[in-house]
Structures are given as C-alpha cells and as structure tokens.
Ligand SMILES: Cc1ncc(C[n+]2csc(CCOP(=O)(O)OP(=O)(O)O)c2C)c(N)n1
C-alpha cells in the first residue's frame with residue numbers, strides 16, 4: 001500500500017500558487033497544532049485523565065488542514081470518530097477539545113460526547129461520528145440542504161478506508177449522483193481499518209475511489225504527503241460541487257502513526273511492523289514534507305519552525321491544564337440536551353412525560 | 359475448580375463446539391488474525407484456520423445477513439458484533455430475516471445462528487457505543503435473548519446457544535471480560551430459560567440480568583451486613599425464554615421485588631417482569647414492584663458522570679430500604 005511518488009509540482013496549481021506567505025505558514029501551523037494536541041492528549045490519556053477511546057490523527061494532518069483551508073462560508077464538514085484534527089482545523093479551540101476529552105463541563109459537548117463526538121455547527125463542523133460510515137448519509141444530507149436552500153456550498157464528508165464497505169455509503173453515492181448533490185466524499189486511506197489491512201478488507205480494481213465509476217460519479221486519488229496536492233485535488237472537487245452541483249469521491253493516501261486507538265497494542269509487530277511506520281515517518285510525513293518545502297521556498301527558517309512547534313506545544317499543555325481545572329457538570333445535566341422542546345420548556349416540552357426516571 | 363476469565367470461558371465454549379460440530383463458524387470484525395477486539399476469540403484462528411474463523415469487512419448488514427442465510431442451509435454461524443451497538447446497522451437482517459423466516463415459511467426454514475458481542479455502558483465510549491438492546495430484541499417473537507453475568511454462565515449458555523436451532527442474541531459485557539469465576543473442567547450446559555438464584559434470601563427478591571445481577575449481589579451483601587435484610591438475588595440469565603416460575607416462586611416467598619438493569623427504563627425488561635408479577639401474584643405483594651435502571655438519557659461520555667448514570671449497589675440498597 002505504499003503511496004505513489006509525487007511527480008507533479010502541486011505548488012504551481014493556481015489554488016496554491018496564489019497563497020501568501022502568511023497563508024502558507026498558517027497551513028503549517030495548523031498541522032503542527034493538531035500533532036501537538038494529539039501528543040498531549042495521548043500523554044493525558046496515559047495519565048488516566050481521559051476515558052473511553054482515543055483515536056489519534058498523527059500522520060494524517062495534511063488531509064484535514066488541506067481540505068478545511070479551502071472552505072468558504074457555505075462549505076461544511078463532517079467526519080468519523082478520528083475527529084480531533086478536523087475540529088482544530090475548522091477553528092475549534094484546544095481548550096474546548098481537551099476539556100471534552102476530560103469529560104468536563106467546558107468541553108465542546110459539555111463532556112457528553114467524548115473523543116469521537118466533537119461538534120461545532122457554528123463553524124460548519126457537524127461531527128464527530130462513532131458508527132463507521134454513519135456520517136456518510138449525513139454528509140449527503142448536508143449537501144442536499146445546501147442545494148435546497150440555493151447556496152453555493154458543498155459538504156465535505158470524511159471517512160476511513162474501512163468505512164467504504166458499509167451499505168449506507170453506496171446508497172449515498174447513488175443518491176448523490178442521481179440527485180446531483182454537492183457532496184465531496186474524502187476517503188482518508190491510511191491503509192488499515194483497525195488491525196485489517198486494505199487488502200484484507202476491500203475488493204477493488206485500481207483503488208477504492210474507482211468504485212464511484214459505477215455510479216457515473218467523478219472520482220480521483222491523490223497522495224496526502226503533500227498538502228498542496230491535497231488542496232489541488234479537493235479544490236477541483238469543490239468547484240464541481242459549487243459550479244455544477246455534482247458529487248465527487250476522492251481518495252487520499254495517508255498513514256496513521258499510532259494504533260487504531262490508544263488501546264490498540266497490536267499495532268507494532270502485530271498487523272504491521274515498526275519499519276513500515278518508520279518508513280512513513282521518514283518519507284511521507286506531511287509536516288516534515290511541508291516544512292522542508294517552505295524552507296526551500298524561503299518562506300520559513302528552522303528557528304521559525306521551532307517557534308511554531310514550541311507555541312503549539314505550550315498551547316496544548318495549557319489546554320490540558322485548562323481541562324484539568326475545569327469542573328465536571330452536575331448530575332442533573334445527564335437528562336439535559338436530550339429533547340429541544342424540554343430544554344426550552346416550550347408548550348410541547350411541557351406536555352406529556354418525556355423521562356422515566358421515577 | 360479453575361478460576362478463569364469471562365472471555366476465556368466463552369473462548370472455551372467456541373473451541374469445544376467447533377470440535378464437536380464442523381459446521382460451527384466464528385465470524386466478525388477482527389475476530390481472526392487480531393484475536394478479537396476484546397480477545398474473546400484469542401488463539402482460535404491459529405488453531406482452526408481461516409475457514410472456521412473468519413475476519414469480515416466492516417459491513418454488519420452484509421455479514422450478519424450472510425450468517426443468517428448460511429444458517430438456513432445448516433451452517434451454525436457464531437457472529438461477533440464488536441459492539442452490540444453496531445447491530446443497528448444490521449437491524450433488518452436480524453429483525454426481518456433471522457426472526458421472521460421460520461414463521462413466514464410456515465416452519466419450513468430455521469435459523470440456528472448466534473449473534474454475540476458486548477452490550478453495555480460504563481466504559482466512557484459515549485452514546486453510539488453503549489446501547490443495551492435486550493428489551494428491544496426480546497420484543498421480537500422469533501429471537502432469543504441471553505445475558506450472562508459470570509464466566510460460568512457465559513460458557514454454559516454459549517454452548518447451549520450454539521446448539522439451539524433458533525437465532526440467539528447473546529449479550530456480553532466488556533466490563534466483565536477480564537473478571538474471573540470458577541468454571542469446571544468437565545463439560546456442562548446451561549439451558550436457556552433457566553434463572554439462577556445467586557443469593558438466597560427471605561425479605562425481598564432482587565431480580566436482574568447481566569452485570570446488574572452482580573450489582574444486586576453486592577447490594578444483597580450490604581443489606582445483610584448493615585441492615586439485617588435478607589435479599590434473594592435472581593439472575594435471569596436468559597430473558598427470552600424467561601424463567602417465570604423462578605420469579606413467581608421467589609416473590610411469593612419474599613413478597614417484595616425490585617428489578618435492576620443497566621438498560622433504560624421505558625419498556626425495559628423490568629417493566630415486563632413487573633407487569634407479570636402484578637398479573638400473576640398480585641395478592642402476594644406487600645409493596646409495589648420497583649425498578650432500578652440507568653438514568654433515562656443517552657449514555658453520557660464524561661467518566662465522572664457515567665459512573666452515576668448506571669445503577670450502583672448503593673442505589674439498590676436505598677430502594678430496598680424504601681420498601682422494607
Ligand atoms: C458500524 C461499526 N462497526 C464497527 C465499528 C468499530 N470500528 C471503529 S473504527 C473501525 C475501523 C475503521 O477503519 P477506517 O474506516 O479505515 O478508519 P480509520 O480508523 O483508519 O480512520 C472499526 C471496525 C464501529 N465503530 N461502527
């Protein structure tokens with residue numbers, strides 16, 4: 001599953017050629033922030049501060065950052081449970097994200113959702129979904145709503161390579177193509193669904209995205225090592241959605257450095273070997289790749305990079321402190337946020353019994 | 359008797375039944391090469407190979423339906439759902455196909471499948487991963503529902519479930535997989551529909567299933583030690599078929615009953631049991647039948663708050679004191 005060597009220079013693609021120095025540094029900074037946030041959350045998880053699952057995004061940063069960097073006001077994002085990267089990329093703060101991992105009242109979902117269920121509709125970010133492929137019809141629905149409202153926007157729906165084998169995904173592809181829905185499906189192909197390699201989970205001709213062919217849908221495949229390449233490909237798909245109101249299925253090759261979740265102890269020496277991980281870290285790391293590139297372009301110095309990295313590290317450490325010092329919500333909040341009408345105490349919410357605790 | 363983990367007791371049941379019947383096949387996500395997400399199937403792929411222990415893609419509707427279809431032709435699939443919560447993806451296959459095919463064919467076809475996996479909250483994995491489907495599924499005639507609380511029960515019930523000729527929904531618990539109980543070395547089977555009296559008592563009957571049965575036992579110990587109340591604990595083990603006699607007999611003796619479960623209250627198993635007691639032995643009751651469930655809301659993630667959402671032994675003690 002080695003990723004193809006990049007041959008085209010995607011810095012020349014119009015969408016990248018027009019980037020200002022400031023914008024380039026922002027792309028790098030966002031990727032570094034995600035990595036530092038994840039590393040800090042791993043540390044806190046191991047220290048017993050975080051419960052449940054923790055699916056880390058390390059290695060895949062170029063995908064979320066590259067895609068989100070192209071969003072206009074009417075573009076929306078939805079993803080699966082490996083959702084911290086997308087959350088930070090759309091502008092959620094490290095504090096609210098870390099506090100959510102701690103299960104605190106100051107978390108983005110008040111401690112109710114946890115790691116897999118981050119949401120920020122005010123930033124066009126619709127989660128954070130724990131059921132594999134469960135978000136794929138929702139992404140379709142976001143696109144449908146945009147078109148219905150006459151907005152020139154698109155829904156970017158992220159998913160893993162394992163998620164492509166769920167039935168609801170194909171139902172969504174068919175409807176997307178049939179109804180001409182402005183949705184962009186982005187498969188973050190990191191080579192594994194838990195401990196199962198791509199070859200053991202999926203039947204395909206040349207790649208997963210090619211499955212769109214049968215639906216008469218545009219598709220493409222690109223390498224996630226180079227954030228410029230991600231941006232160039234996604235930009236094309238977004239334009240197709242914005243201008244023609246047509247869907248696209250894009251596959252991005254990427255790699256995750258940690259286990260499926262923190263509990264996945266098998267991931268080195270089990271279903272994959274240490275040298276494979278090292279190979280990707282050495283040759284396909286999106287942050288190192290972009291850092292080198294910006295230094296070559298003369299936009300970045302080593303010292304500046306160190307500063308960016310240090311700032312991200314301290315931001316993440318401060319977020320952990322914020323989360324630690326934040327209060328847990330009261331017990332009475334367990335039954336809040338279930339029904340809109342009850343929370344608002346509307347006529348509907350005051351009529352009939354909604355909860356059966358007594 | 360050796361002390362073994364709940365997960366190993368299940369593992370032994372699979373191994374023994376695979377030895378006994380060549381049509382028994384284990385299937386599910388990560389069950390083979392990865393040894394199972396919760397290591398319940400550890401070592402079995404190595405021992406039995408890829409024909410008998412099969413890794414599937416993440417396609418619950420597809421592979422559960424495949425198991426249902428294969429069972430119609432005499433295979434005995436034991437299908438793992440990594441979490442019972444994911445059964446929602448395969449609902450049609452379970453509810454419309456597995457449960458109905460015998461009836462709709464006028465008894466011509468049967469469906470000897472076991473669908474199994476953990477169904478519990480309490481591990482801070484949030485609302486999508488913490489469902490308890492037992493009352494939901496027991497609501498469907500044609501399905502059987504089993505919820506073992508101990509390693510001993512898990513093994514004996516699993517062996518029976520695999521031999522049973524109807525679809526059995528077998529619900530385990532991730533919080534129990536690593537707990538140990540005594541399990542005999544010689545073969546034994548536990549029939550479906552037979553409750554287990556986990557504590558004998560005279561003052562009140564605590565009825566429960568799954569991990570809540572252990573919560574009830576702890577509560578019974580506290581009641582005996584601190585309140586001089588003798589509580590009988592009945593663990594249903596199997597919800598459908600249901601051991602009505604065990605419940606009626608016990609409540610006729612103690613005259614008080616509380617149902618404890620980790621699922622939500624609305625139309626829960628406790629609601630069924632409470633109504634059954636009221637209909638059949640109303641005159642024996644000295645107090646209304648009460649229920650203790652999880653707090654009626656989706657499973658909260660927050661580790662601090664989720665502890666509070668599930669029934670704890672002290673919640674049981676408090677409820678008992680309100681009617682004893
Ligand atoms: C319906 C459903 N089945 C199974 C799972 C358990 N599960 C969670 S993630 C995962 C692997 C998914 O892999 P992939 O889609 O490649 O995403 P990645 O984890 O690599 O980001 C599995 C099996 C689930 N959450 N939902």
Ligand SMILES: [Mg+2]
Pocket residue numbers: 160161162188189190191192193194
């Ligand atoms: Mg993957």
